[in-house]
Amino acid sequence: MSAFYDLSPKDAKGESYPFSDLKGKVVLIVNVASKCGFTPQYKDLEELNKKYKDQGLVILGFPCNQFLGQEPGTSDDIASFCQLNYGVSFPVLAKIDVNGDNADPVFKYLKSQKSGLLGLTRVKWNFEKFLIDKDGKVVQRYGSTTKPLSIGPAIEKLLK
Template identity: 85%
Template sequence: MSEFYKLAPTDGKGETFPFKDLEGKVVLIVNVASKCGFTPQYKELEELNQKYKDQGLVILGFPCNQFLGQEPGSQDEIQSFCQLNYGVTFPVLKKIDVNGDNTDPVFKYLKSQKSGLLGLSRVKWNFEKFLVDKTGKVVERYGSTTKPLSIGSKIESLLK
């Protein structure tokens, strides 16, 4: 079994979200923030969710406040913001750290599998994206400037 499926972060309600339940699915993991210039990407993420969720795509948002404090809200405020402003229906999990001493195990794993720009492992900014195939392998890492809809064809190929 892939190490990916051994991960079990906490969801937005404080309950365990076992990645073993994602086996056989394509997963897109994004570190998100409500007050960032890239926040409108929630709209495209939800479009991808609506288009591919019935084919086996799972999008997971992980709020993070490490980049200029752009996710200051409580868990409830984050959930409300996502639903009211962007109609988000995919899971937005517990706010976490993606870099530093308190890096969440999910992002420790993702970064260990795919380095970023110039071979650096640290997450550079909000809305960095990790694409995981049906076997739990991290196949792509996309920077913040990559628009979610631009990776639709890659998602389609992994869903086949």
């Protein structure tokens, strides 16, 4: 398993997005979907982004269609939806799988570092969140029901 900064997923345009560019930043990675009951969390994620990006927070959304087909669109569709409905200004990368044989290396790595509820390694649903410190260490994993704004104090602590 590679280190966090060795990962380089694809962005929404299919270009490489090297995590080595994130050194010294606090990162919040979220698997997202446009047609999910948790989709309104985009609003709170954008609020966190606006509040902390100038202090060194980077939020990354990874669209995933593995949970009841709740992210069926193309990368362009997803980007338009996020911008129009929630004013999202943080990067929403290429659509990926988070579980199974075709799981993206980013999520393979994240799951290997922090198991979920009851020790499960698989991502249970859309809008699971992984908080990474300035050294690339996965420090916390949050379930779908965790409201993004409740993560604010943990982000502040890591930014100091």
